[in-house]
Amino acid sequence: MAHRAILVDVTKCIGCGACTEACQKSNEQSPHEARGFDEQTFTFLMDRGNDVYVRRLCMHCEQPSCASACPVSALHKSPEGPVVYDASKCLGCRYCLLACPFGVPTYEWHSAMPRVRKCQMCSHRGEAGPACAEACPTGATITGERETLLAEARSRVANDPKTYFQRVYGVTEAGGTDVFFIGPKDSDALGLPNVKSQVALPDLTWQALKHxxxxxxxxxxxxxxxxxxxxxxxxxxxxxxxxxxxxxx
Ligand code: SF4
Ligand code: SF4
Ligand code: SF4
Missing domain, CATH: 1.20.5 (Single alpha-helices involved in coiled-coils or other helix-helix interfaces)
Structure with a gap:
């Protein structure tokens, strides 16, 4: 696939948790209740009331500030879309944790060989793609080529203004991401991070650190x-x- 992305359609989510379960299995984590990002949790569901459930996961930013902040390129944006991590390069400085505007990466504080942990868009699964999208029974999480998926998101929103808030979250946030959300309300009401910047954030991180x-x-x-x-x-x-x-x- 040229450039993979993920679309989360909150209006289709029933809060079943199949995505979180599949994520844990795919990442060889023991089954557990996912309440927030931690060393063992790369995705979780927020119950926003009135049967509205919203997933969180790494946004796979087009120009990721986590990668930009990393002094040794332990994180990088792959041409296929996922922002991936190489533990063998990591210094453990955790600048990436500070740099991420979505509060995604976590750190294995209690490990003898600590790593940064976050969703890598299941890059280890190759063409099979994200396990969460495969497991979702309603099509609330789907994956595909970025431009195709974005066109699909825009079309759903434009064609059904009664159902959808008229905006695709992820198009401008942090200069654009590879994970998009559409839903019945604005991103604040959905509990998604309010990342105002419409320009890529790396300039504020490693470029600044160069000085x-x-x-x-x-x-x-x-x-x-x-x-x-x-x-x-x-x-x-x-x-x-x-x-x-x-x-x-
Ligand atoms: S959401 Fe955070 S961790 Fe994920 S790619 Fe963007 S800056 Fe990096
Ligand atoms: S893409 Fe993979 S690692 Fe990321 S949330 Fe989905 S299942 Fe988890
Ligand atoms: S598997 Fe699909 S429907 Fe179930 S909680 Fe996840 S996104 Fe929602």
Missing amino acids: VPDVVLYGGVFLGGMFWLTKRKEDVARAENAEKGEHHG
């Missing part, structure tokens, strides 16, 4: 490492104390 002296930059990485070590120490201390408590109890 930061190296000592500050690597100092940041160093401090990040120290923070992680401190956190690890705290975890170990907590576990040891708990063990002592058991022995004394």
